[in-house]
Amino acid sequence: MNEASKPPVRRDRRLRRNSVPLFLHGLVEYGVGALFIVAPFLFSFDNDVAKVVSILLGAAIIVFGFMTEAPTGVTRSLPIASHVVLDYVASLFMLIAPFLFGFKDDASATIYFIVIGLGFLLLTLATRYKPA
Numbered sequence: 001m002n003e004a005s006k007p008p009v010r011r012d013r014r015l016r017r018n019s020v021p022l023f024l025h026g027l028v029e030y031g032v033g034a035l036f037i038v039a040p041f042l043f044s045f046d047n048d049v050a051k052v053v054s055i056l057l058g059a060a061i062i063v064f065g066f067m068t069e070a071p072t073g074v075t076r077s078l079p080i081a082s083h084v085v086l087d088y089v090a091s092l093f094m095l096i097a098p099f100l101f102g103f104k105d106d107a108s109a110t111i112y113f114i115v116i117g118l119g120f121l122l123l124t125l126a127t128r129y130k131p132a
Contacts, residue, residue, distance in 0.1 A: 018128040022080075025127040026065055026072025029087075032120060033061035043108045049101050050109035057097075061090060080129050091121035 035042075036058025040051035064086050067078040078086075094117030097103075098110040 018126070020123060020126045021128055023071040025123060026068070026070050028123060029061060029065045030072065032116065033058045033065065035116070036061060039112055040109075043112055045103075045106055045109040045112075047103035047106040047109055050098070050103040050106050050113075053097055053101055053103075054109070054113075057090070057093070064090075084124070084129060087120070087124040091117050091124060093117075094120060 036054050039045070039058075040054050045051050045054065064078065064083060065072060066074045067076070068083040069076045069078060069080055070083070094113050097113050097117075098106075104110050
């Protein structure tokens with residue numbers, strides 16, 4: 001079969017594993033951390049526990065990003081493999097936090113944690129952690 005008779009290649013534009021560069025992942029991660037810090041005020045969380053958990057989680061995300069051996073890391077003392085594990089743990093934590101800490105009745109906080117948790121999980125799954 002020659003090149004002229006081959007069907008055209010369709011590019012798959014869906015989000016796939018290894019489609020997000022590590023640099024972009026780091027930038028998004030800092031944004032997510034900052035958003036978790038301001039979310040209780042931005043989205044008017046009613047539950048005090050939800051506010052505290054959100055602020056502490058945001059600070060932790062920023063600190064882990066700051067410490068990671070990545071293009072956006074500053075101290076670069078946390079290996080990428082450890083960072084990946086922390087990303088999965090953080091995603092799971094975001095998804096279960098409303099139920100674990102008893103703020104599932106605060107609709108804005110619960111929706112926020114679940115939506116961002118799913119997004120963070122997708123980001124983690126789609127990131128290319130090794131250089132191309």
